[in-house]
Amino acid sequence: MATTHSGAAARPHTHHRTPELHPTGVLILLAGAFLPIMDFFITNVALPSIDTSLHASPASLQLVIAGYGVAYAAFLVLGGRLGDRHGRHRLFLTALVAFVLASLACGLAPSVEVLIAARIVQGAAAALLVPQVLATFHHALEGERKARALALYGATSGIAAVVGQLVGGLLVSANIAGTSWRPIFLVNVPIGLVVLLVAARIVPDTRSHHPVGVDLPGTVLFAATLVALLVPLTEGHALGWPWWTWLLLALAAVLGVVTHLVEKRAEQRGEIPLLPPSLLRLPSMSRGLVMVLAFSIGFGAFMFVFALTIQDGLHADALHGGLAILPMALLFFAGSVLAPRLLTRFGRAAMSAGAVAQLAGLAWLVAVLLMDWPHVGLWTMAAPLALAGAGQSMLFAGLFRSVLADVPAHLGGIGGGVLITLQQSGLALGVATLGTLYIGLAPHGVSHAFATVEYVHMAIVALLAVGAAALPRLTHATVDTPVVDA
Structure with a gap:
């Protein structure tokens, strides 16, 4: 070539x-x-x-x-x-x-x-x-x-x-x-x-032979909604929740409604908005995007609070803080390599099995930290982290593959863009919400603060295990679905 x-x-x-x-x-x-x-x-x-x-x-x-x-x-x-x-x-x-x-x-x-x-x-x-x-x-x-x-x-x-x-x-x-x-x-x-x-x-x-116009109003409104939501969630606890944080949260709700109305009217005029309402109504998108958002909130929060727990709680240096996550990295990579074949063969059952494995790994990790604190070694966390990493790799791959299952080929790029946007929003939201919860609880006990956040995370993963059954069937054809081609 x-x-x-x-x-x-x-x-x-x-x-x-x-x-x-x-x-x-x-x-x-x-x-x-x-x-x-x-x-x-x-x-x-x-x-x-x-x-x-x-x-x-x-x-x-x-x-x-x-x-x-x-x-x-x-x-x-x-x-x-x-x-x-x-x-x-x-x-x-x-x-x-x-x-x-x-x-x-x-x-x-x-x-x-x-x-x-x-x-x-x-x-x-x-x-x-x-x-x-x-x-x-x-x-x-x-x-x-x-x-x-x-x-x-x-x-x-x-x-x-x-x-x-x-x-x-x-x-x-x-x-x-x-x-x-x-x-x-x-x-x-x-x-x-x-x-x-x-x-x-x-x-x-x-480049696209038929490029879609830039939805400037939708982009500005969506960005303003995210800022109005995440700034008070991030800053509110540390500042004692002054009046302006509540005003911004109310404004975020209003901006969210305005964004939906503006996008709906743009679509009715024959335009392709940033977040097309008709696309969001497709079964794969409406169900799958909620699951992607939930998964990303839990994952973003876990990575944030785990790093702080290892360094601030166990007083490990940054090197050991990074090495602590290595078992999860190795099994996540291995699971990502195997995921396409397993998802093609077992479909949604593989996603549910991955969620159950992740749930078991997280529960095991919490038990280790609570029972052995503050004498927790990296080796004692390795196995539960590896199990969680293997499970979440299957769930992660399946969600990305299923969300676009019902999206028409000519809108594949729009759907892919919405998918990754919700993923990134979820990561930031996880840090802003569950990260804030951890920071508020950590002075009263780091291990229990971590456990509290992970109880919420585990509840999310349990719901994802059940919700996988409501997603569209995973077929081999969905592997080749266009991801970004606006």
């Missing part, structure tokens, strides 16, 4: 043949997607170090994570549509440059306020970057190669979450030249530049 340079890419208006994507190009695009996904979680193990260095409040530390997640979620669909209209190759490179520069600003931040602002910019750049990866796979690959690339993306997005905390622990503990937590952001600079240089040469340019 010949390597196609971007300069030689066929113009969409001359003919519809898309240049082929070299296998190395697939890996480079996956690397480009890996960095933004990993960066949502890499800060978890660095939070104590950031606190010490920048004298940050608990609420500010939550905003370091949630601010990134909100910006990522709010602009994700917009990123996909801009790539469709202006060329995915160009937008991938532009967004990667912005992500690298924002990472540099994070690494050099002199205060927590500057760090939060840089993280918001970093999240927005990630939202422009990641959709180009999925859309390029859809347009430049066919058949088995496309299915394999999409499966690799699913595995990459899942493993990046867990590896982020491992890499973060290694970098913080290394304390390179006395820089403490800063390398967790600065490492993106050399890696991003390598990806940029290689992608500029071997990734073909693609």
Whole structure:
């Protein structure tokens, strides 16, 4: 297969043949997607170090994570549509440059306020970057190669979450030249530049032949709704719930209703809005998106509170905090590799079995922490974490595969964008809600604070185990469903 340079890419208006994507190009695009996904979680193990260095409040530390997640979620669909209209190759490179520069600003931040602002910019750049990866796979690959690339993306997005905390622990503990937590952001600079240089040469340019217009009102309203919801949830407890936090929560409800009405009217005018109401009414979307949101809330909260429990509660350093999550990372990766075959063979039963395995692993982990506290070793947590990781990999893969089952092919990209937007919103919401619950309870006992959060998490997973039976059947055909092609 010949390597196609971007300069030689066929113009969409001359003919519809898309240049082929070299296998190395697939890996480079996956690397480009890996960095933004990993960066949502890499800060978890660095939070104590950031606190010490920048004298940050608990609420500010939550905003370091949630601010990134909100910006990522709010602009994700917009990123996909801009790539469709202006060329995915160009937008991938532009967004990667912005992500690298924002990472540099994070690494050099002199205060927590500057760090939060840089993280918001970093999240927005990630939202422009990641959709180009999925859309390029859809347009430049066919058949088995496309299915394999999409499966690799699913595995990459899942493993990046867990590896982020491992890499973060290694970098913080290394304390390179006395820089403490800063390398967790600065490492993106050399890696991003390598990806940029290689992608500029071997990734073909693609764009939609019929690009969908940018839904500016829907994008602004949705972003405003997320901000109005997550800011008071993140800051309210630390500030004693002043009046303006309740006002913002009420405003979030109003904005949510206004967003729905605006999107409904846009669809009635024949436009394709950011969140199409007709698409959200499809059985696979209406049921599956609720489950994706719930899964993401629990997962985002778990990664946040587990890192704090290991470091603040067990007084482990960042390296051991990162290593603690390694069993989950290994089994999540192994499960992601096996998931497509098992889901094809056993369908929704495999998802329910995965949820039960995750539930058992979480219950086991809570029991270990409560019984052995404060003398909990990494080895005693390894088996329950491994079981939880294996189970959640199956549930994660099945949810992504089933949500798009009823979506028409020409709306596959819109559906995929909504799916990933809800996923990122859930991660940020998990940190803002269950993370706040943990921070409020931790002064009275870290192990019991962790257990309380995980009881809520386990209730969510139990509901997901039952809810999997209500999802559409998983067939082999759904593997090749287009993920992003607005």
